[in-house]
Amino acid sequence: MSQPAPRFSRARWLWLAVAAAISIACALYAPGIPFSYDPTEYFPKDNNYVRFWLDLTRRFDGLSTLIIGLEEPEQSMTADGLGRLSRITNRLSDLKAGGVLWARSIVNVDSITETADGSLSAELLIPDLPGDAAGMDRIRARVKANTQVLGALVSRDFRAYLILLRTDPRKDSREVARLAQAVVEEERGPMPAYYFGAPFFANLVTSKVYDKLGWIASIFIAFMLLPLALRVRRLSVIALVLFSAGLPLLWWMGLLRLLGVNLTSTSLSAALFLPAAAAIAYARIAEQRLVAGRGPDSTMRAILVALVAIAGASLLASRASIPYLSQFCVALGFGFLMLAAAGLLFVAPALTFIESRPPPQPGPARTFRPLPAALCAFVILVAGAAAASHIRFYIAPEDQFSKDDEVGRMRAFFDRRFGGNDLIQVSVTADLRNPAAAARLMRFTDLADGSRLFSDVRSIAQVLGFLGHGFGGVHRIPPSREALGNLWFFLEGSSDVRSLVLDDRKEAMVIMRIPDGATLRPGQLADAVREMAKTSEQTGIQAAGRRVAALGKTYGVEVPDDRVERILAAAAAPPSPGARDALAETVLARLLAYLGSPDSPWQPDGSQWSAIASAIREDGGEPGARFAELAAGGVVPADLAETLKVREKDIRVAVRSAALAERLTDGATVPEAYAARLQGALADFIAPHPGNGSDVQFRVTGFPVLASGIAAEFKHGILAAAVLLLAACAALIFMTSMKPLPIFRAAVDAALATALTFALGWVLRVQMDSGSATLYLLPPVLSFLASPWLFAEDPPDRGRWAPAFAMGFSLSALSILVTTVLPTIRIGAAMAIGLAMILLVTTVSSRVQAEPK
Numbered sequence: 001m002s003q004p005a006p007r008f009s010r011a012r013w014l015w016l017a018v019a020a021a022i023s024i025a026c027a028l029y030a031p032g033i034p035f036s037y038d039p040t041e042y043f044p045k046d047n048n049y050v051r052f053w054l055d056l057t058r059r060f061d062g063l064s065t066l067i068i069g070l071e072e073p074e075q076s077m078t079a080d081g082l083g084r085l086s087r088i089t090n091r092l093s094d095l096k097a098g099g100v101l102w103a104r105s106i107v108n109v110d111s112i113t114e115t116a117d118g119s120l121s122a123e124l125l126i127p128d129l130p131g132d133a134a135g136m137d138r139i140r141a142r143v144k145a146n147t148q149v150l151g152a153l154v155s156r157d158f159r160a161y162l163i164l165l166r167t168d169p170r171k172d173s174r175e176v177a178r179l180a181q182a183v184v185e186e187e188r189g190p191m192p193a194y195y196f197g198a199p200f201f202a203n204l205v206t207s208k209v210y211d212k213l214g215w216i217a218s219i220f221i222a223f224m225l226l227p228l229a230l231r232v233r234r235l236s237v238i239a240l241v242l243f244s245a246g247l248p249l250l251w252w253m254g255l256l257r258l259l260g261v262n263l264t265s266t267s268l269s270a271a272l273f274l275p276a277a278a279a280i281a282y283a284r285i286a287e288q289r290l291v292a293g294r295g296p297d298s299t300m301r302a303i304l305v306a307l308v309a310i311a312g313a314s315l316l317a318s319r320a321s322i323p324y325l326s327q328f329c330v331a332l333g334f335g336f337l338m339l340a341a342a343g344l345l346f347v348a349p350a351l352t353f354i355e356s357r358p359p360p361q362p363g364p365a366r367t368f369r370p371l372p373a374a375l376c377a378f379v380i381l382v383a384g385a386a387a388a389s390h391i392r393f394y395i396a397p398e399d400q401f402s403k404d405d406e407v408g409r410m411r412a413f414f415d416r417r418f419g420g421n422d423l424i425q426v427s428v429t430a431d432l433r434n435p436a437a438a439a440r441l442m443r444f445t446d447l448a449d450g451s452r453l454f455s456d457v458r459s460i461a462q463v464l465g466f467l468g469h470g471f472g473g474v475h476r477i478p479p480s481r482e483a484l485g486n487l488w489f490f491l492e493g494s495s496d497v498r499s500l501v502l503d504d505r506k507e508a509m510v511i512m513r514i515p516d517g518a519t520l521r522p523g524q525l526a527d528a529v530r531e532m533a534k535t536s537e538q539t540g541i542q543a544a545g546r547r548v549a550a551l552g553k554t555y556g557v558e559v560p561d562d563r564v565e566r567i568l569a570a571a572a573a574p575p576s577p578g579a580r581d582a583l584a585e586t587v588l589a590r591l592l593a594y595l596g597s598p599d600s601p602w603q604p605d606g607s608q609w610s611a612i613a614s615a616i617r618e619d620g621g622e623p624g625a626r627f628a629e630l631a632a633g634g635v636v637p638a639d640l641a642e643t644l645k646v647r648e649k650d651i652r653v654a655v656r657s658a659a660l661a662e663r664l665t666d667g668a669t670v671p672e673a674y675a676a677r678l679q680g681a682l683a684d685f686i687a688p689h690p691g692n693g694s695d696v697q698f699r700v701t702g703f704p705v706l707a708s709g710i711a712a713e714f715k716h717g718i719l720a721a722a723v724l725l726l727a728a729c730a731a732l733i734f735m736t737s738m739k740p741l742p743i744f745r746a747a748v749d750a751a752l753a754t755a756l757t758f759a760l761g762w763v764l765r766v767q768m769d770s771g772s773a774t775l776y777l778l779p780p781v782l783s784f785l786a787s788p789w790l791f792a793e794d795p796p797d798r799g800r801w802a803p804a805f806a807m808g809f810s811l812s813a814l815s816i817l818v819t820t821v822l823p824t825i826r827i828g829a830a831m832a833i834g835l836a837m838i839l840l841v842t843t844v845s846s847r848v849q850a851e852p853k
Contacts, residue, residue, distance in 0.1 A: 011349075012349035012350075012352050012353075013349075015344075015345050015346070015348070015349040016345075016346065016349050016350065018345055019247075019342070019345040019346040019349075022251060022254075022345070023247065023250055023251070025254065026250045026251050026253060026254030026255075027250060029254050029257060029258070030250060030253035030254040030256075030257055032257060033253055033256055033257040033262075033263055034257075034262045034263070035262065035263045035264070035268075036262050036263070036264045036265075037172055037173050037174060037199070037202075037265075038063075038264070039063075039198030039199075039202075039265075040054055040063065041264045041265065041266065041327075042264070042265075042266045042770050043710065044710065044713055044714075044717075047709075047710070047713070049701065049706055049709070050706060050710060052427075052699065052701060053425070053701040053702070053703070053706055056425060056427050056509065056701060057425070059502060059507070060498070060499050060500075060502070060509050061166055061498060061499060062499070064101075064166055064167045064168075064169050064173075065164060065165065065166055065167070065197070065499070066164075066165040066167060066173075066176075066177060066180065066195075066196070066197040066199065066200065067162055067163070067164060067165070067195075067196040067197060068088075068162070068163040068165065068180065068184055068193065068194070068195055068196075069160060069161070069162055069163075069193065069194035069195075069196065069410070069413050069414070069417070070084070070085060070088075070160065070161045070162075070163070070184075070188060070191045070192070070193055070194075071159060071160045071161075071191055071192045071194070071413060071417065072158075072159045072160065072191060073190045073191060073192070076140075076157060076158035076159050077136065077139070077140055077143075077154070077158035077159075078136075079129065079130055079131070079135075079136060080189070081161070081191060082107060082126070082129055082130075082139070083129055084187055084188060084189050084191060085105055085106070085107055085161050085163070086107040086108075086129060087187050088105075088163065088183060088184055088187045088188065089103050089104075089105045089107050089108055089163060090108075091183045091187065092163065092165060092180055092183055092184075093108070095176075095179055095180070095183070098171070098175075098176060098179045099167050099168040099170075099171030099172075099173075099175070099176035099179070100165055100166070100167060100168070100176060100179075100180065101166040101167065101168055102165075102166050102495055103163055103164070103165050103166075104153070104163070104164045104495070104496065105153055105161060105162065105163045105164070106125055106126060106143060106149050106153045106154050106161060107124075107125075107126050107129075108124065109124070109125050109149060109153060109496060110123065110124060110125065110494075110496065111123060111124065111125040111142070111146050111148075111149075125142065125143065125146060125149060126139055126142070126143075140158060143158070145672070145673075147462065147466070147673050148462065148463060148466065151418065151419070151456045152456070152458060155417040155418055157417070159417060160413070160417035160418070162418070165180055166495075167199075173197075173198070173199040174199045174202050174203055174206075176199065177195070177197065177199035177200045177202075177203055178203055181193075181195060181200070181203070192413075194406075194409065194410040194413045194414075195406070195410060196410055196414070201397065201401070201407055202265075204405070204406050204407065204821065205819075205821050205823055205824055208819045208820065208821045208824065209816075209819055209821075209824060211819075212818050212819050212820075215815075215818050216815045216816065216818060216819070217815075219812070219814070219815035219818065220812045220815040221812075223808065223811035223812040223814060223815060224242075224808040224809070224811070224812040225238075225808070226808070226811065227804045227805075227807040227808045227811065228804050228805065228808050230804070231800045231801065231803070231804035231807075232283075232800065232801050232804050232805075234354075236354050237283075237286055237290065237354065237801070240282075240286070240347070240350055240351070240354070241279055241282045241283050241286060241801075241805060242279065244278060244282050244342060244343075244346060244347045244350070245274075245275040245276075245278040245279040245282065246275060246278075247278075247342050247346060248274055248278055248335065248338040248339045248341075248342040249271055249274055249275065249335075251338040251341065251342060252271075252274065252331075252334060252335045252338045255334050255337075255338060256331065256334060259334070261327075261330060261331065261334070262327075263331070264327055265770070265771070266327060266328050266770060266774065267327040267328045267330070267331040268331075269328065269771065269774045269775065269827075270328055270331040270332040270335050270774070271335075272775060272827070272831060273332060273335065273774075273775075273777075273778065273781070273782075274335045274336075274338075274339060275809070276778070276782065276805075276806070276809040276831075276835060277307075277310075277336070277339060277781070277782050277785060278339050278342070278343075279805040279806075279808075279809060280782060280785045280786050280802045280805055280806050281303050281306075281307060281339060281343065281785050281802075282343060282347050283799075283801040283802040283804070283805045284299070284303060284785070284791060284799060284801070284802040285299065285300055285303050285343060285347060285348070285351070286347075286351055286354075286801060287799045287800065287801040287802065288300075288791070288799075289348075289351050289356070290351065290354055290355075290356040290357065291356065291357070291358075299791055300343075300348060302737065302790065302791050303343065303785075303791065304340045304343055304344060305733070305736045305737065306733055306784055306785060306790065306791075307336050307337075307339050307340040307343065307785075308336070308337065308340050308736075309729060309732035309733045309735075309736055309784075310336045310729050310732075310781055310784065310785075311332075311333045311334070311335075311336035311337045311340070312333070312728075312732050313333075313725055313728030313729040313731075313732050313781075314329045314330075314332040314333035314336060314725065314781075315329065315330065315333035316728050317329040317721060317724050317725050317728060318330045318333065320720075320721075320724060322717040322720055322721050322724075325717060325718075325721050325774070328774050329721075332781075367847045367848070367849045368844065368847055368848045368849075369848075370848055370849075373844075373848040377748065377752055380752060380755070380756065381751060381752055381755050383759070384752070384755030384756050384758065384759040385755050385758075385759075387758070387759035387762055387763065388719070388755055388758030388759050388761075388762065389719075390762050391715065391758055391759075391761050391762040391767060391768060392711065392715065392762075392767045392768065393711045393712075393714040393715040393718070393767070393768045393769065393773060394711070394767055394768065394769040395707055395710055395711050395714065395769065395770065396703070396704070396707050397411065397421075398411055398421070399769075400769050400822060400823055401821070401822050401823070402821075402822050405820070405821060405822070415516035418455070418456070418513070419455025419456055419513055419515050419516065420455050420456075420513045420514050420515045420516045420518075421514075421516075422513070422514040422522070422702075422703070422704040423511055423512060423513055423514065423702055423703070423704070424454070424511075424512040424514060424522070424525055424526060424529060424700065424701075424702040424704065424705060425509055425510070425511060425512075425700075425701050425702045426444075426509065426510040426511075426512070426529060426533070426698055426699070426700050426701075427507060427508075427509055427697075427698070427699040427701065428441055428444075428507065428508040428509070428510060428696060428697070428698055429506065429507050429696070429697040429699070430506070430507075430693065430695060430696040430697065431505070431506060432460070432501065432505045432506070432507075432508055433481060433484060433485060433488060433505050434481070434691075434693075435477050435478060435479050435480065435481060435483075435484050435689050435690070436689045436690060436691030436692060436693045437693045437695065437696050438461065438464060438477045438484060438693075439476075439477040439684060439689040439693060440536050440537065440692065440693025440696050441459065441460070441461040441508060441510075441536075441693075441696065442459075442461035442462075442464070442465055442476070442477055442680075442684075443536040443543070443547060443684075444459075444461075444510070444532060444533055444536035444698070445457060445459040445461045445462060445510060446547050446550050446551055446554075446677070446681065447532045447535060447536055447546065447547065447550050448510065448512060448529065448532050449550065449551075449554045450547075450549065450550025450551055450552070450553040450554045451528065451532065451550065451553075452553055452554075453512075453518070453520065453525055453528055454512040454513055454514060454515065454525075455513045455514070455515035455516075456512070456513040457510065457511070457512050457513075458500065458510065458511040458512075459500065459508065459510045459511075460497055460500040460501040460508045461477070461508075463491070463497060463500070464477055464484075464487050465477065465677070465680055467487045467490060467491075468487060468680075469676055469680070471483070471486065471487065472650045472654070473650065473651075473654045474650070474653060474654050474657060474679055474680050474683045475676040475677050475679060475680035476680035476681075476683050476684055477684075477689065479687065479689050479690065480646070483646070488505060499511070512525075512529070512702075514704060522702070522704035522705045522707070522708075523705060523708070525705075526700045526702070526705045529698075529700045530698070530700055533698035533700075536693075537692055537693065537694055537696075538692070539684075539688055539692050541568050541569065541572055541685070544568055544681065544682070544684070544685040545561075545564050545565060545568055547681045547684075548564050548568075548664065548678065548681055548682075549561070549564065551674060551677050551678050551681060552674075554674070554677075555670070555671050555673065555674035557665070557668075557670050557671070557674055559664055559665065563664065563666070564664065567660060567663050567664055568685065571656075571660055571682070571685065571686055572685075581617075583652065583655060583656065584616055584617050585617075586655050587616060587648065587651050587652050587655055588613055588616045588617070590651045590655070591612075591616070591644075591647065591648055591651055592609065592612075592613070594647065594651075595609075595612075601640060601643070602636075602637055602640050604635075604636075607635075608635050608636070611630060611633075611635045612630065612635070612636070612644075615627070615629075615630060616648070627641045627642075627644050627645040627648070628641055628645075649687075653683050653686065653687045654679075654683070656682075656683075656686055657679045657680070657682040657683035657686060658679055660679075660682045660686070661675060661678045661679045661682055664678065664682075665678075714768075714773065715768065718768065718773050718774075718776055718777070719758070721777060722754050722758075722776065722777055722779075722780045723780075725777060725780045725781055726747065726750050726751060726754065726780035727747075729750070729780065729781060729784050730743055730744075730746070730747040730750075730784070733746075733784060733790070737790070739790070742787075742789040742790050743789075743790065745787075745789040745845065746783065746784055746787035746789045746790050748845075749783050749787055749789075749841050749842055749845045750779060750780050750783035750784060750787075751780075752837075752841045753779035753780075753783050753834075753837040753838045753840075753841040753842075754776075754779040754780045754783075754837075756779075756837040756840075756841070757776055757778070757779050757830075757833050757834045757837045758776060760833050760837070761776065761829075761830060761833060764829070764833075766825075766826055766829045766830060766833070767826065768826070768830070769823055769826055771823050771824075771826065771827050772823070772826035772827045772829075772830040773830075775827060775830035775831045775834060776830055776834065778830075778831065778834035778835060778838070779834050779837055779838055782806075782834075782835070782838055783838050783841070783842070785802075786802060786803070786806055786838050786839070786842045787842060787845075788842055788845060788846035789845070803839055803842070803843065806835050806838060806839045807835075807836075807839055809831075809835055810831070810832045810834075810835035810836045810839065811832070813827075813828045813829075813831035813832040813835070814828055814829075814832050815828065816828030817829065
């Protein structure tokens, strides 16, 4: 029996006391480490397109909005369904302390209505829940008439509802999602519920893990102990190495908090590296120390140097401009430093308490000749690298999750009831208090809506047009700043439009839903939207014709092109004397009716009425400035002259546009919303705004537009990181050991294991996502710890214990597969494949030996 190393034997209690003190301090200090729950923290912030999308989405509170869907099980919009929706919405609104800023659904959204005196008021869309069939019919009619909620908060077939939640960014979004989901599950009854948002997705994965925790733990332990029982066969060694593999995690957390390094979901994946790396390193130290005839000090020193070199390589890699790997590499580097510290302060002293034994007699092993092995390695490396280039990086939910899990069912719900899941966002930058800018936004909205490329288009222009119809009788942007300012004032403080326009009215966002089964790719859709933005600058007869055609496609109303051209041409030409007189009489009747109503600010007497009528009839019914003359003559109050002039012009435009709309539809029955929007488009043609909004800037973005580019950038970043880490580890280990040939052989092993891991990930369709991608970096790092060349004489001896622990961690990683959730399956599979390839390559490599001379 060999004696323990003197330096560790004499001071082992001191070393262990230091290790215990560090552990206690970290246990008390580490739990307070900050953690970022930002689902986009791994996105490449130096990418201008990504940065713009993130900034736009944050400005419009998109990243702090969660969506909950409820579906009627059998009928459309039932009293029971509305009652449950109301209770859920109210209870969610009460979760202020839990982090819900507001909750919005059709039961608490405001609707703009016209009162008996012609003014507008905001009241609840559903002021009271109906108690009978007639009441339900009234509710359905009221909801159907409100284009702002139909298709947005309630499906067009009335079979589904949406609840929007705006969360407090200072709160843990996953905890807010958990509280909201608990409320919904208590109240939803027979209605299926669907949850959309990164916090809900994260909670789904967590709940699946907890649900199968018993199975995971059982399989993990069984798969871990099986190779250890067969290869190590010493309970004390197994217990010490496994305990020591977990100890650096505690020290690592304490160090990160001490240094002020925040944990993120990406950097936290470094915690999966460290136990496997620690087990391999500590098992090699233990075997070299406890098996007779080995030199403990040199092996211990070599292992610690390798751990420190890997830490340095990771920290160097963190300085490279590789998407989302900076924080991960920083965390990984500090983790390997803690592995070295724990090995020195705890593992080495603890091993002095375990008795060493003679090594078992090795059986005959098959060896391979160097030249054929080198040729085979070259072929594998080239083929593996070629296959690895085809691996995909998944970032979209439809790729990350299965169609059969909760996320897949949620997407199917949106496709089925709301026309799709994915959105294109358009940033519209301009002074939207300027009528010309707002009018261009409305033209763009109509063109996009009528393109039929999108299942739904939402814009603040639609809201302004709806209000304009209530105030002025025409669904359009008012031509004067003052009138438009009245509409903005009416929306002041409304949280319902917060996702469409900023409070300063300097930027709006148009949201376009991509339909399920769209034939155009997101990039092609974005190009089409950019072309619509250019077209929206145009005014005149051709632009009006395109807009009329777009509105017809939106509502499924066919109007012959030749009829549109003929009527628009007639509208642009000077009217005949008879038409002018008829128009003047109609305008006169409506204006006099207004002046005679109780709502009028002034009621003229008989002579004043006659003077106003004469002014309107003069010059073919174009009195314009004549109101100023009437005011100067004392016929009209001076302070009302401008008001009456504007009122007369609005009536004139409303009458003409209504007549044109009637001619275009040829008297056919059309949807009320179509008639209103068509009249507004014609009003813009016959009474254009002062300017075409040429200063309005459109910028198209959206996650689907960016996804393919981001995914490619992430994949290339992981591949580059693998090469960088491998080269840095080899260089730093060489600088500390100066063993060129063993390090070259170890680097070749690492390259082969890395190429095979990426290739198998593609062949087995494991692929990568934000959770599993960093685990593809196991081979270029851990291969150096598992290498048979760095820590033994030539010919190399792999030993038995380090490979056994590597196999144990590889097999135990498969336990995660029982969760049946694809993101966790990828994590387990990537870890299992990476460790298995390390084990395979190092096993074969140790048997490549030259023939004895």
